[in-house]
Amino acid sequence: MSEVVEPQSPTPHPTLSLTQIFIVFFKAGCAFGGGLGVLGLLQEQLVTLRRILPDKELLTLWSIGRLMPSGTMTAVAVAVGYRLAGFAGTVVALVAMILPGFVCVVVLTIAYGYLAHGPVLDYIDATLLPAALGIIVVSALRLGRPLMRLSLDFVFVVAACVLVIWPGLNPALVILGGGVAGALFLRGKNEPRP
Amino acid sequence: MSLFQVFIVIGTYNMLAFGNGSAVVALLQHRLVEDSGILNLNQFLYAYALGRVTPGQNNLYLASIGFMIYGWLGALAAMLSIQIGGYLVLPVLKVYDRMREVGWVQGAIRGLGASSVGLMFAVGFRVGTEAMTGLIPWVVFLSTLALIFLARRGMLVGMLGATVLGLGLKFILPV
Incomplete structure (x- = not known):
């Protein structure tokens, strides 16, 4: 489905190829720290590096995503994917974003018998959370800087x-x-x- | 529980929670562990823990629950069920695009944005009170910031580099 540009919209919608969308969202999906970690990577990729979206637009999409009865980042991926490449963009963005986590979750589920009673998960948890906190703080500071x-x-x-x-x-x-x-x-x- | 029921239960509970991940956990634990006994509590808690130690959104742990019940098909059904709801944003986006120049809509968007930033700091505060419980977490946190800001290595490299450093310290130091 091709992007329909609303005549009322003051900003022309930017575009990325589906491959570029896949790369951006795959990288974002590699972030730890839940939705805010993913948002931080998206901010870095779309706002800072590629200058595809302004800070304010990403923040607005995230705010709208928070109000949706689904995962926030799911809604954000659909919204950004649609902005960048129409309906196909939504599918590519969603698949790319969940792929890293999905594979990790399934592999670790298969390893349930080995990991469930050992300290490995605790170790990972104890070191990932502070790193995720770093991403959350940076993301909040960058997106909230104008405020x-x-x-x-x-x-x-x-x-x-x-x-x-x-x-x-x-x-x-x-x-x-x-x-x-x-x-x-x-x-x-x-x-x-x- | 059929594969279709897994799809419906996970998707419905995910949408009912409306932005509150803890509510999904409570609902699913009641349905899958206490009511039907499809999973035992250890399996459920393990799946939930995976959401914290794997990349991406926290609710990807639902794939683990789907996998425990129906293998790969269950995992895919769980993922599909939690992604579909995201498409509800498209009609909202259409309305937003049509009305974004209206004064009160601009005010509302500014209010949404500002409160979202406040929410990020609140989440940061909560994660901080939970995570910063010793020397290694502080080293990891500060290393993440240093790699991002000083070494300019990007967020992903910053996060993974600091995590590897933390894991190394965790094995070396008895703290």
Whole structure:
């Protein structure tokens, strides 16, 4: 299916070949740290290195993905894949993104009898989590850089962070609340400059 | 439980959880372990643990559950069931593209973006409180940042390099 460019859309949609999409999403799928690790790699590939998407667009797609009743990164892969190459892009992006993890999960499941009662998984867990934390921190800093100055947007950042940590509100609800509050209080306001 | 039921149960629970991975775990554990006894608790917890130590999204552990029940077909059915829901984003994207210039939509998108960044920091805080429990985790964390920012090796190399360093230290040092 070919990409349909909406006349109302102010930004022309960028494109990548299906092979390039596969490479980008395969690399992203190699990231540890769950969805945020994958997002960090996507940010590096699409925003920093290839300059295919602006930071803000990727952040918006991720926010919309958080509101979908599916895995967040699944929705992001579909959205970005569609932006870049239409329906075929969604399939390639999804397959490439889940392939590394899927193969690892199945291989480790086959090895269940050997690994279930040993220390290997604990060792991997103990060393991967801090590395994943590094990716999450870098990703949050890069995507949130324009917001890190005194502004109403920054208040939203802090409020969302606090509400998820304590009292532990559902992240999807917090983001939805941020969207509603943004529609009420951020409309027509100047955006903070990076 | 038939292969089709595996597909439906995993896909439905994944969508019902609405962004809350812990809820999926609770629902599946109740259905597959306590109710039907298809998996024992050790198998279930092992599958869940794989989600943390393998690359990609956390919910890929569902492939392990599918594999334990129906082999490769089960793993593929589980993966397919959790990917299909992602296509719900396409109509939302269409609406967003049509309305992105409207004032209140721009405000909403800014609010969504800002709260998403806040959420990332919250997740970072939670992972940090869980992971940073000794010398080696700090070495791994700081090495990741150093490789990304100072050595400019990219995120993937930074993460894998620091992890290998951490594993080496874990075997060498008794901490």
